[in-house]
Amino acid sequence: MIKKVLIASTMLTATVCATTVNASEALHQAMSAAMGEAIEDARYLQVLANYGMPVPDFNNDKSLVNSTDYKYPTSIEKGSLLQRVLDTETLRLGWIAVGSPWSMPGKDNEPIGLSVEYWAIIQDKLNAHYNKNIKLDWVEYTSKVGNNDMYKWLATDNDQDCVKLNTGSIENCYDIIGGAYAINARRKALSYMSPAYYPLNMSVVRTRTPFKDPTMKLNSAEEILAAIADPKSGLIIAGYEDTGEHSIMNGWKKKYGNTFTMNFRTPQSNVLEYAETAGAHFVMGTNARLAVTRQNTPEFCAECEFIPNILVFGGVGFATSLPENNK
Structure with a gap:
């Protein structure tokens, strides 16, 4: 667990105005506005370049956040999470250690990755708008390996230290899921998802393993899904x-039955290195993870083809807890 940022006992007081935004939505709205400003900052393009990621289609991809359509709340309700963030000048962000390239352990287990660098820009935007010195407190989600259950540590306006959630410790609590969090239907039902700051799809790597039918050619997502x-x-x-x-x-199994064999690659394995020796025909990975892995380890499976859009997500964003009246 990242060492908690010490909070001064004397808190600053945020301005309380007539309420125009539901208290449980104010933090989400403020973060979306800061994210919209950050995605238009030239530093964001440099962050993408650091990881070998292509620039999104800002003009035509309507899933992406922007500063025009996403505005800061015009008021802050007393007792809301947003007021707590401003009073304590601390924003708690959840992350997972297996979220490369978005988040991964660095020195002393502190997170590094694309999301971490992007959130540094968001932090600047928040501080500029609210005239604060908000610090980012990265809280590692450790209950399970993946991020499907990260919503279980999300604070709410009425449970700001996750006491009612029985997470085991008030340190197992964050305001926002800020690391690797792809937008999908399941997560939208369990958490309040933001718009995307990067488009995302599930891709596959074609390995050297021959098909059962040597004449079979699978060169597109549509052909692969039909074969599945x-x-x-x-x-x-x-x-x-x-x-x-x-x-x-599991979704394919539910939809089609036992029409294919499901294998699992070893934790923390390099997807391209695994693809070199895997008994599978295809190894899954997001378009982002495969691009970064190819950039970092071009020696592995150099001739292996990437086939995108096996499943298209809304992109990568962040999440807060659902508003209380939506639960």
């Missing part, structure tokens, strides 16, 4: 257990 649904194809798909990859494969 066909029990005669004998496809073997590998993914990371207890993550979104596992959930996607």
